[in-house]
Amino acid sequence: MGVKKRISGCVAVANGVKLADVDVICSYPIRPYTGIMSELARMVADGELDAEFIHGEGEHAQLSVVYGASACGARAFTGSSGVGVTYAMEVYSPISGERLPLQMAIADRTLDPPGDFGSEHTDALCTRDQGWLQGWSSTPQEALDMTLMWYRIGEDPRVLLPQYSCQDGYFVSHILGEVEIPDAAQVKEFLPPYKNHHVLDVRRPQIIGAQIEPAMGPPLQYQRYQAVEGARQVIKQAHAEFAGIFGRSYDPFVEEYMTDDAEAAIFIQGAHAETAKTVARRLRNLGEKVGVVRLRVFRPYPTQEVRLALSKFKAVGVVDNSANFGIAGSSGVMLTEARTALYNLGDKVKTVGFVGGLGGEMITHDEFYRMFAKLKEIAKNGKTDRDGYWLPFEL
16 A cells, blocks of 8 residues: 555656656756656655756757657656647657657646646647647546556557656646555556667667658558557556556546436546536436546547447537637537547437636636536437537637
8 A cells, every 4th residue: 555645736746757767857847847847856856766857958858858868768757838848849759750658747738828827738739649648637646647557558568659648737736636655566566667679879879860761751650550559458458457556446548427327428638527527416416417428548549438438428518628729610629539439420429519728717617517508408409509619708
């Protein structure tokens, strides 16, 4: 059994990095992720963690440092938020193309403007197609656990891909929760030492980098595609092993809450799912047949699992906590992906999008009540009058 503490999501991730025995860490400050690096810097300074802690001159440098460290055989870690995430965009594809399983924590905040401190997912979703694994935690405990699980999954020889371990800014990163910090012996059983598929060595020169011959491109891209697709089975195995060792169980891809006999459900990712669950529970006590489905892994997108989870409802409200201007359906990425997953079911499930929590704002209980009321109306009438609603302006 581990030690229970009340800590924030940032501190929880730092504890996960410490338990993972990371070799190289590269930091650059930007709220709200900075708390992770502050705690890791303290651990290194106090001798609790034996790691090389490097302060980069910017986010592009951060990713470049861990790129090289991972290529040299080190288990590496970095992170960022908001515009810091987008500033490093050039380096993401080379890292996954070189199959380097380093980890990057993203504590979400909105991009500029308005640049507010808070949970908007637009920053992390800008990176979604860079060949990295990606998922959102909704509590500090899950943030710690997923730090360990993402390393376990990404470093598997069948995968060898970097990972974005995402959490909502403020709502997870800075709010305290009860967290069980695992015993180091348990972590060693779950997470073996990192062994890269190739290691840079002056005695065995080799070339790596972003530019390659054009003819090499199609095989490289296909290999990345196979690695991301192959991660699905590894994700399932890692979750099963984690539950057996640590005694905490998570649904690998989608978490269902009060969905038995439900006619309508909210489909959402991230910390606002916790608010949605509270509202669903209250409505259940009033006799309403509603539930919540939370997406835990965004890349690889769990098409089959989403289809199975959502196909039993008459109406699904897909919540996008991101700004995607001009997108099909006028809502966001979550809606377009969910509709693709449900496409072959025809018109059986009515879907509608809700955009909320932008600019660092929370999605309130009242807004979730209004979303559930709209879904009840759609489930009853069997039709929708529009694709999506921006909260609080349009609903």
